[in-house]
Amino acid sequence: MALYAHEDIEVSSTCTVFAESEIISLLAGGYEKGEIAAAIYKAIARRITGxxxxxxxxxxxxxxxxxxxxxxxxxxxxxKLDIALFIPSEPQIVGACGAALIARERALP
Structure with missing residues (x-):
């Protein structure tokens, strides 16, 4: 949905309460959900880049x-970063795998 957004809109608040208000205003203003999602993704990218x-x-x-x-x-x-990110095949378990490896190292003599 967001990948095909045509209009470039912004969600500028870093506070989630204010960002939610901005999003509600954008919805009321008739913007497409995909455009709003793209704006949210850009806001996340700005925060991470900072x-x-x-x-x-x-x-x-x-x-x-x-x-x-x-x-x-x-x-x-x-x-935003002007780089290509490496995304593991199962990125949601990478932290757990790392924790398991550390636990294993500490458990073995």
Whole structure:
């Protein structure tokens, strides 16, 4: 839905309460749900980009977690960062796999 949005609109609030108000206003203004979803994805990408600006990026970046399964978020983030992200085949379990490996290392003598 968001991948095919035609109009470029913005959700500028970082506060979820204010962002929700913006979204309700956009819906009332007749904007398509796909356009609103794309605006939300761009807002998420802006927020993440701001955080990565504080720590910097390496050449190759992997995106993990359930949000990495959202093509709209991935596309918005790749566009904002101007990089291609590596998305594991099952990104939602990467953290759990890492925790299991650490637990195994600590359990073995």
């Amino acid at each position: 955080l990565t600006g504080q720590i910097g990026l390496v050449e190759k970046v992997a995106m993990t977690g359930g949000v990495a399964k959202s093509g709209g978020v991935v596309r918005a983030l790749e566009k």
